[in-house]
Amino acid sequence: MSSLTHVVTGESFASLGYQFRVGKTTVHRIVKTTSNAIWETLQPHYMPVPNEHQWKEIAKNYFEKCNIPCCVGAIDGKHCRLKCPSGTGFLFYNYKGYHSIVLLAIADANCCFTLIDVGSYGRNSDSPVFTESNMGKQFLSRNLDIPQSSELGEQQASMETSVKVAEPLVNSICVLNNFIHNLKQTPIVQAQA
Known part of the structure; x- marks a missing residue:
């Protein structure tokens, strides 16, 4: 229980030791043991190396x-x-x-x-x-x-331009991507002249 409390709240080991009436070293050992058990049990199912x-x-x-x-x-x-x-x-x-x-x-x-x-x-x-x-x-x-x-799918042609043009072009594509994504979620607010 002290391991999960630490993960969820970020509460200090000293405070957890006081709450559960165990020493700080015991809390360290419990958190480490529990964390290793969680990793070893869940990693093969929820984070395996992709094939x-x-x-x-x-x-x-x-x-x-x-x-x-x-x-x-x-x-x-x-x-x-x-x-x-x-x-x-x-x-x-x-x-x-x-x-x-x-x-x-x-x-x-x-x-x-x-x-x-x-x-x-x-x-x-x-x-x-x-x-x-x-x-x-x-x-x-x-x-x-x-x-x-x-x-892996479609290949895109490389940009046939200089770095001076490519950098602002890529920047604008990225910001336009976010702009379009945002349009799908929120209505456009008209700017007043």
Whole structure:
């Protein structure tokens, strides 16, 4: 119960220990054991590494929902705040000004995680976290069964223009995508002259 209370409320281990009349060290052990049990039980069913067919489905969904061809995931990192581990110096200290570990995640078009890596030092940015992670190494060595782009659906022609034109063009396409998406959800408000 203390594990779920911590996950849901973010309440401190000391406070949970007081509530459940156990020591702080016991709360640490319970949270770690419960978290590992949840991961080991649910991960194979709710976050397995996609196979070739599933990667194709992810790409199809990205194209249908976002109009992005040949996309098998969106990747980003999140700094998870933690108390500085003793003797680590600045390894966990990030550019945001606090100590953290990095959660690097790839999500599908439904915003569900497909692959994650947790635990890199907070001082690292997304790129080295990815290349050093198991997920990144598997991707870079082509061991994730991701189909070739030609097998993922429609191919788009490359832009035959300069970087000076391509950058604002891509920017405008992205903002227009959000504008159109927003139009579907809210009525247009007329500007007064």
